[in-house]
Amino acid sequence: MTKKITINPITRLEGHGKIDIFVDDKGNVEDAYWQVVELRGFERFCLGRPAEEMPRITPNICGVCPTPHNMAATKALDDLYSVSPTPTAKLVRQLQYNSFMLEDHFIHFFFLSAPDFVVGPLADPALRNIVGVIQKAGIDVGKKVIDIRKRCREIMALIGSKPAHPEGGVPGGVTRGITEEERVWIKKTADDAVTMTQFALDLFKDVVLKNKEYVDLILNDAYKLQTYYMGLVDESGNVSFYDGNIRIIDPAGKEYAYFHPRDYIEHIGEWVEPWTYVRLTHLRKVGWSGLIEGEGTSLYRVGPLARLNVAKNMATPLAQKEYQQMYSVLGNKPSHHTLAFHWARLIEALQAAETMQQIANDPLLTGTNIRNMDLKLKKVGIGCLEAARGTLIHHYETDSQGLLTKVNLIVATQHNAAPICMSVKKAAQGFVKGTDVEEGFLNMVEMAFRAYDPCLACATHSLDKPMPLELNIRGLDGNIIRTVRRE
């Protein structure tokens, strides 16, 4: 008889979700579903609002990744009003944005993913958390991580008001510039950020790459998924966070599409299933092919590994060296190894830190020309950039007064939702054999979705407690057949 395993709520996840796993009478996983369990409807209740308010409204979609929404909205306003930000304004925005990317990637690595590698995926759950990481890496490292996060968020607040909900952003510019006095401490923060990110990469390499078991885990088929990949690249084809064109490659690495974000509707379709509130994106021209990988799939992935897969190179020199090393270990591009998202994330953090350095050294940063007021409303505006977890698209249409008549938003979790379902299923199939479920399995399944989700910046794990988890295995009649606990 098929048994249903429910994990609800999924914890250490930004937002609400649950996982249902179905196990057949031979103990093999038949299927698994990762469900998004709520909807708020921003696309609809923003109608009638003045478009210029969107950089202030849409950060409320996500308080962990609010800067990408603020920035995508601001870029959509640039497009809506046919205006380019002044050179200084663009630098200020990119400073804010790279500070965010670094901070978000950093906290995800140390607080969420590092426990699985630094402490170990099968280690005592009581130690598999940030405290365990600090015990291994040292209290000074813990303090430095908190300090860098704090300082990055101070830069974000300087430009965007509140880091948890940025409020700035106007078409053609920013509302506040940077003074020379501020530039000095921004430069120091950027320098320290580069040093800390290099340390994080060294830690990752020492702990993971020198441990054959971990390398085998990364390369394990249970954590492999053959999909298309999508991400922004700059004019040289390098990884880009703030702007550029969208490049899609197929599972073999061949370029499938390369287009301006304004053409996104030609390429992206969103499928609706009755068992989840999230729309499932796929390649429109391939057509919805369901939850399958490899040949015939219409699914693609976004986020750190996807961005590195679609790009020719990184945009900064230190990150480029790390990029080359990663692919030398993982093998050919594209890499389909889901756990490599973590590695790619750190390499991107280094690019963000180096970019902050470059911006802090640019004399234009402290310029006073921060607004281009030459606005010409054209009624359609599309803003696109790379959020920490993947490509983010804001599409607005307005009346002649700039009041919104249409809003369409595609966020990273939508792109990755179907692949996350499949990753959870493959991990369950890879690590569950028979009915004797080991505790380590629970963490192995969690690791499958954790790789995708850098939006858990606030997930500090347990600081002084073990992390109990309970699974109830139920028959289809709803009765509990077996309970698995990790205390």
Added chain:
Amino acid sequence: MTDKKKVAILWLGSCGGCDETIVDINELILGVVNSVDLVLWPVALDFKYHHIEKMADGEIALGIINGHVRNSDHAEMAKLMRQKSQVILAFGACACFGGTPGLANLRSKEDIFRWVYQEAPTVINPKGVCPQTTTRVDGKELTLPEMFESVHSLDQVIDVDYYLPGCPPPPYLVLKAITAFLENTLPAKGSSLASHKALCDTCPRNASKPNKVAITEIKRIHEVEADPTKCFLSQGIICMGPATRSGCGESCININIPCRGCFGHIELVADSGAKFLSGLASMIDADDEAGLEKISDQVRDTIGYLYRFSLPISIMNQKKLQSDEVKSDD
């Protein structure tokens, strides 16, 4: 066993920003975590709801809840937390007032579903599928919580003891609230744990505000480069400062952006939007009714400005709420 006070942190219809602002107390969070016994924090810890269900009524000393109530799961968890907690703190604008997502109360659930699942330009849905509370796929049953017709503030669903406003509340107020709890110095039940003043009273531009503001033209924020030293209203820019509680640290004003009211209504005012509208009417400088109408028409999105964070608790929303599903469940 520990004799520390048990504290639970729960999110309902939330964006995660409230949880993020708790982490934003930075190194001090280590001290806070050591001072209490955290029994639930879904974003950070892996405790499950059944751990709370098994606790005795009132065993949790403080239940901190952020986010609004929009579906059956939210309502169920809010009620469970009320049952198990001695004190409930509504944390952040969504829990206190419904928050920005409360603007969805201008639209029906059907209207939202129609766009999101059928009409949006990227949607491909030939069979007109919508999410269902129960679905069978290949004989397997999958369930989803039921989405309510309206967004609710927390106190429309359960009894609330204290309110900590803000979107999100700033870290210094979070620390202040936790300290008051630990030191047993919380004020009277029903209090807001923020300033009793209006934002205008603490605004750094207050000195530039003329005795009588005379608005002859309403300007939108993208149309003008606001003078960073002068009162926004005196420049004809809508700023909710006069009708909004202070305590945010003027963070928006500091980057030259006017207030949108995330701290909610000031003391003894039932409806911040109505309060602001009344003040705005007195500021419009027109010679006759036609002039008045011309200037007031320049306020392009009255509800969006006046109730950006508080539509679910506004007097405008009460009739709708009376017939809503949450009340009938009590």
